[in-house]
Amino acid sequence: MNVVLAKTETGRALSDAFIVARDRLPGTGQILEQRRQAFDAYERAGLPHRRLEDWKYTDLRALMREVLPLAPAPDAAALKHAEKTLKQHKVRGTRRLVLVDGVFAPKLSETADLEKGLSIRSLREVLEAGNAELQSQLFAFDVSNPMVALNTAMMTDGVVIEVAAGTVMSQPLHVVHIATGSVPAAIFTRSLLRLGKDAGVTLVESYVAADGAKAYQAHDSLVIAIGDNSRLDHVRLVEDSAEAANISSAVVTLGAHAHFNTFGMTSGASVSRYQANIAFAGEGSRVETNGVNLLNGKQHADTTLFMDHAVPNCASREVFRAVADDRAHSVFQGRIIVRPDAQKTDAKMMTRALLLSDEAEADNKPELEIFADDVTCGHGATTGALDESLLFYLRARGLSEKEAQSLLIQAFVGEAIESIVNDDLRELAVASAIRWLEARA
């Protein structure tokens, strides 16, 4: 089976991959109908290209060319391979939930002895036999975005996590996406995290590849609903293999007096896009989103955030740091909308890019749309090279050029990493950054 999913510029014939894959996708009836509509929407649009405003820096037709066929479900060998990979990515003190080639792997996951108030199921289970409300929440994404539409049509599995009202979990949950990539293929996942009122949890997501994984595409999506007075800490590390693509979307809604602290770092994947819509639905809530890109070679990484201040008295902070070496290309698009009723909004966005070579590129597109008059909003952006006088000071003290650069790069991204509250997870992010720095040395 080698099916081309997208209409490409070259006019290659489109086979109906959805028809081919349909039997393997969970859900029937209404769900199947929604998938079909989503696939139609995708098919009409095809892969996004630079003439679409939202994708002008990230032309997937040029960067990805085509959508690969659906990955086969992991067999025993793939699971074994994944288990080896998992060992290198275990995070102390977390509860692991593992997806292998887009399929939930109960044997590699820790689903026994769940805390009271915590429920974990696979997406497949929920789509096949879940309640209607959960199912509709899983279809909350706007399919006018072609990559969301494709994901909606093809989502194969994922984890559905519910934290009941009043449940504050001390143990973080770690969702590990492992691609074994025995053949070049695409993985489609969707997960959901729902926190009731007065709840709290920490969610870590890692995207990793098993040794020798072939070119693969990880298409992921995440629905997050944070109840009143609840808090979610979220860390996302994209460490996919150098040939992989990672296209991920998130929709987040916050109730009143809720708190969402999210950190994302992309050091892997040849092409990646993370698009997140964060909406305030209740007053007195706060969002901190921090991001780091560490790119080299010909890597392309795009972070596109949409912060929707729909109600008054909420605050958002966006801090983004990009480091690009060689011919890498980092993109940050941050759109903040303050709707007419959203008085006393406090929204700030600061992005800084560090270019380590003349051919590296960083694009930054901030957009503020403010329809309320009593607000504090601001954004700032800088792009530059490493400071020569600081480099010289360090070298005069005995550090090699690479060591001096590493120290300054760590300091540069440190401000964003510092935002991670949990010590172990902050160390995890630091370790990931150091791995990247050592690999370039």
Add this chain to the structure above:
Amino acid sequence: MMSLLEVKDLQVRVEDREILHGLSLTVNPGEVHAIMGPNGSGKSTLSHVIAGKPGYEVTGGEILFKGEDLLEMAPDERAAKGVFLAFQYPVEIPGVATMNFLRTALNAQRKARGESEYSTPDFLKKVREVAKSLNIPQDMLRRGVNVGFSGGEKKRNEILQMALFEPSLCILDEMDSGLDIDALRIAADGVNALRSPDRAMVVITHYQRLLNYIVPDFVHVMSRGKVVKSGGKDLALELEASGYAQFEDAA
């Protein structure tokens, strides 16, 4: 005996302007040399060229360090071989913790010399000792490198590094500027403690006062990119009395 540092007829340009016009200076192990001279005469330029700062074009002459061509070496190589410059204006490096910087630098130098790296406890012990002798509070070491340090604290941090790295050539570029009387004495004591038969110091200063604390073997007067007069420690007293005007024409 081989000289530690030999600067021979050095000519240096910065952005198409010649700053040093044939400067010579020889420093032997165990000696302390003072360099004095008016603003803009090229003292810091000389120290930067010795340390290997980019942006300077050497158009003539040479610098030998322990008999080797210093100008061929990268700045970190020079540091590992024992060249240390205490900067006139130390930079602030936000986000790089002082302790982490000190350890990385010390171990990089040791590694380059083929020596074993310090263990964490040994390193901490050493830093604490040196910091204590220089009256540097632990709190300063927990901050980013020089971040939020007062002018005097930055200078003390330079002396701390010098004591830690134990270089064979110490160049101190106006270490006395910005130091109050007590801090000056403490810093000078720190420098004097490092005096040894196989280590040399080059002390750049505008003030004779420093030389009461760090007593030089030789004093050189620089003017317009050259050494125009050399003598013993009395030359500094003479300068204090008569100023630099007498040398302006000589250059």
